[in-house]
């Protein structure tokens with residue numbers, strides 16, 4: 121049960137997590153399992169990018185030129201997934217929509233063939249397994265694929281999870297753990313540790329010295345003016361992270377919305393299973409993916425727009441259906457049940473912002489997961505737990521959240537693709553033609 125917070129209360133817990141998307145919930149679950157009392161605050165849990173996400177866990181096929189710095193993080197998180205799912209205590213991992221089926225990558229024309237072959241060379245050079253399939257082999261595996269394909273590869277280790285089911289399971293698991301935990305309050309205010317989730321947004325950070333925004337963060341103020349006091353605050357509210365009051369003025373999180381349109385369709389009984397593997401295709405150089413779910417639906421995605429519009433794009437829907445049908449002609453016979461648009465939390469170097477802010481005790485930031493937040497949830501949770509435990513893996517220091525901040529505290533980031541002023545670097549997708557009317561995302 122989600123606890124409703126009485127405005128006059130002050131809740132005191134070990135950790136308050138702001139944001140109940142897949143990242144915030146994953147972190148809260150891991151921290152609750154470590155014995156900490158945890159409260160998650162979010163007026164609309166799992167309603168952001170997580171709601172739209174296809175849930176591909178794809179460190180191999182998501183590996184892009186110019187994003188080599190992400191590969192180790194993505195592989196580490198993919199390796200943690202089985203253990204992360206097991207920690208939910210489900211009777212069956214499929215209850216969270218976790219399916220370890222393979223991914224197949226296909227293309228049509230000579231340009232697609234060359235692009236996929238070049239990409240495979242880079243993937244293999246980086247130690248990733250991408251095996252060629254003959255057209256006969258791929259059509260034996262997936263008979264509904266178009267006979268006009270000219271190239272195919274098999275990627276055994278790219279799997280999927282259903283983000284909506286995963287977040288539902290995470291919420292249940294958090295309540296299960298915290299429902300029996302006795303909160304070891306570390307704050308100084310009076311109050312009791314209650315519930316595990318509060319259906320309100322946080323509006324401001326509470327500082328030990330209210331006029332000093334670099335002093336220790338000791339909690340958050342909620343919409344209704346009530347407070348959650350905590351030893352640590354984890355800011356995991358996606359794109360909105362930079363808008364919370366009480367962050368120091370010099371901290372530049374450089375988040376930007378990268379919108380994506382995505383479709384859900386139901387496969388009629390006579391066509392099931394339409395596909396058994398996740399199919400990623402290039403159609404005239406434009407990437408598209410189809411992800412089959414156990415419930416007989418498929419997810420088709422996704423566009424990538426920076427036009428500022430949160431509405432579903434008609435042009436985007438048209439292009440997705442057109443290209444999906446080219447890949448699998450029977451797509452025309454499916455029932456279109458949902459069109460969704462959400463914004464991915466992008467950063468200048470496409471890498472997340474995760475870690476402590478230099479010089480500010482009590483605050484950890486975990487946002488900017490862009491196209492990979494579902495995949496990166498277990499590693500984000502592990503990084504946060506290690507930070508709170510007092511240790512942190514040096515490999516992830518490059519993702520510190522203050523790397524774009526220009527101040528006495530931090531120099532500008534020098535990560536690949538990031539300019540000294542923190543402006544957006546070129547993010548040309550690996551595979552696209554110059555006349556594409558709307559970018560297509562690989563996520």
Ligand SMILES: Cc1cc2nc3c(=O)[nH]c(=O)nc-3n(C[C@H](O)[C@H](O)[C@H](O)COP(=O)(O)OP(=O)(O)OC[C@H]3O[C@@H](n4cnc5c(N)ncnc54)[C@H](O)[C@@H]3O)c2cc1C
Pocket residue numbers: 138139140141142143144161162163164165166167168169170171172173174175176177320321322323356357358359360361364379380381382421422423462463464465486487488489490491492493494495496563
């Ligand atoms: C079309 C599309 C397809 C995608 N496909 C994939 C994929 O296949 N694989 C993959 O790994 N990733 C994918 N992604 C990316 C993934 O969805 C994101 O990286 C991930 O969801 C980010 O999670 P998050 O929890 O940081 O943010 P969100 O899911 O956006 O959650 C943020 C939460 O914070 C809450 N919030 C906001 N402000 C406040 C506040 N002030 N106080 C409290 N709470 C607040 C919101 O209500 C929301 O619930 C996709 C994204 C899109 C849009």
